Amino acid sequence: MPLLAVRDAGRRVSDRWLWRRLSFEVREGERVGVSGPSGSGKSLLLRAIIGLDDLDEGEVIVAGKPLREWHLPDLRSRVRYIPQTPAFADGTVREALAAPLGYATAVPPPAGWLAERLERLGRGADFLGARTETLSGGERQIAALLRAMQTGPQLLLLDEATASLDPDATDAAESLLADWLAEDASRAVVWTSHSRDQRSRVTDREVEIGPAAETASA
Amino acid sequence: MGAIEIGYGQLALGALLLAINIGLSIALRLGLARDLVIGAARMTVQLLLIGLVLEWVFATENPAIIVCIAVLMAALAGRAGVKRTARRYPGIWWNALVVILGASFLVTGVSVLGVIRVDPWFDPQYLIPLHGMLLGNALNGISLGLDRFMEGCAKDRALIETRLALGATRWEAARPVATEALRTGMIPVVNSMMIMGLVSLPGMMTGQILAGADPAQAVRYQVLIMFMIASCVALATGGVVALAYRALFSPRHQLRSEKLRGA
Numbered sequence: 176m177p178l179l180a181v182r183d184a185g186r187r188v189s190d191r192w193l194w195r196r197l198s199f200e201v202r203e204g205e206r207v208g209v210s211g212p213s214g215s216g217k218s219l220l221l222r223a224i225i226g227l228d229d230l231d232e233g234e235v236i237v238a239g240k241p242l243r244e245w246h247l248p249d250l251r252s253r254v255r256y257i258p259q260t261p262a263f264a265d266g267t268v269r270e271a272l273a274a275p276l277g278y279a280t281a282v283p284p285p286a287g288w289l290a291e292r293l294e295r296l297g298r299g300a301d302f303l304g305a306r307t308e309t310l311s312g313g314e315r316q317i318a319a320l321l322r323a324m325q326t327g328p329q330l331l332l333l334d335e336a337t338a339s340l341d342p343d344a345t346d347a348a349e350s351l352l353a354d355w356l357a358e359d360a361s362r363a364v365v366w367t368s369h370s371r372d373q374r375s376r377v378t379d380r381e382v383e384i385g386p387a388a389e390t391a392s393a
Numbered sequence: 394m395g396a397i398e399i400g401y402g403q404l405a406l407g408a409l410l411l412a413i414n415i416g417l418s419i420a421l422r423l424g425l426a427r428d429l430v431i432g433a434a435r436m437t438v439q440l441l442l443i444g445l446v447l448e449w450v451f452a453t454e455n456p457a458i459i460v461c462i463a464v465l466m467a468a469l470a471g472r473a474g475v476k477r478t479a480r481r482y483p484g485i486w487w488n489a490l491v492v493i494l495g496a497s498f499l500v501t502g503v504s505v506l507g508v509i510r511v512d513p514w515f516d517p518q519y520l521i522p523l524h525g526m527l528l529g530n531a532l533n534g535i536s537l538g539l540d541r542f543m544e545g546c547a548k549d550r551a552l553i554e555t556r557l558a559l560g561a562t563r564w565e566a567a568r569p570v571a572t573e574a575l576r577t578g579m580i581p582v583v584n585s586m587m588i589m590g591l592v593s594l595p596g597m598m599t600g601q602i603l604a605g606a607d608p609a610q611a612v613r614y615q616v617l618i619m620f621m622i623a624s625c626v627a628l629a630t631g632g633v634v635a636l637a638y639r640a641l642f643s644p645r646h647q648l649r650s651e652k653l654r655g656a
Contacts, residue, residue: 252560
């Protein structure tokens with residue numbers, strides 16, 4: 176049974192179909208890239224997978240259960256979407272990481288989890304004390320990545336997750352994600368990235384979306 | 394002992410005070426002279442008309458008419474409350490109407506029946522002015538609470554959706570915005586309670602004293618009405634924020650910000 180199945184999905188903005196009859200599956204252990212030109216609705220696809228928006232047609236099935244049958248907060252703690260521009264409430268990085276642990280669905284990370292990841296990313300404890308509104312774009316993405324990973328999701332949906340990182344930080348983030356995948360064979364990841372190089376590094380296969388998706392399967 | 398009667402001639406004399414405003418506006422080119430005249434004329438006509446209506450209402454002893462008037466006042470207040478918001482969502486008018494009717498009738502009812510024990514309960518001398526004062530304040534609470542909540546949903550959309558994406562339920566995601574909206578709606582009434590008697594002498598109390606009431610009695614009425622106002626504002630603001638929350642957050646834990654439109 177695939178972890179995620181998208182079946183005949185279509186999404187319209189006003190009168191225009193961004194993509195239509197889009198079908199693909201993601202299985203445990205897979206690394207899947209989503210590609211398509213800017214404005215082709217890659218973010219909308221990831222948002223629809225966790226039910227932030229509704230599809231205009233077709234359906235999303237997670238772990239064998241259609242989205243409409245899920246209590247979505249449960250689904251979203253299992254399938255975690257990280258938007259391209261992460262948002263934070265005013266406060267420190269530590270507070271930003273702690274806030275989601277207060278939700279009813281949250282599973283706290285094991286002791287030492289955060290410290291170990293921070294070290295691997297080359298960030299000291301001062302990073303946790305920094306105020307989120309003073310972070311650079313790259314630091315915000317790192318904080319968002321840690322915030323999303325700490326509660327143990329099974330599938331990560333990364334929307335240009337390293338777009339604001341410098342090459343070194345990108346390497347660090349990629350290896351963080353590679354280790355995360357290696358830790359548990361049931362995990363999987365879906366990436367969107369503008370960089371063809373990155374996609375070829377971090378994904379095994381690609382799903383292409385856009386108007387072409389319609390003609391391809393029509 | 395009653396107040397000295399004011400005739401229409403004396404009102405005209407009082408209107409001369411506005412010459413100060415108009416003179417100032419003309420001298421400094423504030424461009425307010427026209428609005429001042431229109432505003433003053435509107436106020437005078439509206440109040441004279443409501444005076445006639447009240448005379449008629451006070452003469453009727455039909456509870457149905459008095460309740461109808463109370464409902465009409467509440468509907469006008471609900472409409473005015475929404476009119477001042479910068480954004481709208483479908484159903485906002487109904488939400489404001491239901492909430493202001495519920496909150497004002499509940500608080501007026503409890504006070505008139507349970508606290509003041511007016512007999513008969515529909516005596517318009519009590520019911521109409523008390524109800525009116527509640528509505529005036531509830532309207533502000535609704536306006537501020539709704540405006541703040543909708544503004545928060547629009548401005549903090551990314552943050553709210555981040556919370557949802559991190560596994561928050563719709564209430565966990567909306568709570569910071571909702572509590573802030575409720576707080577904003579209740580600030581004016583808390584402020585006015587804080588300074589009452591020190592900075593401001595409330596209009597109702599002043600009016601009662603002018604009409605010859607015992608000041609201690611007037612003060613007790615004022616204290617009671619402030620308690621009524623505070624509870625009514627809390628009910629109305631809380632109610633309207635709760636309904637706006639239900640309109641803008643779907644049971645499937647989605648923020649439906651596309652429902653928001655500029656006014």
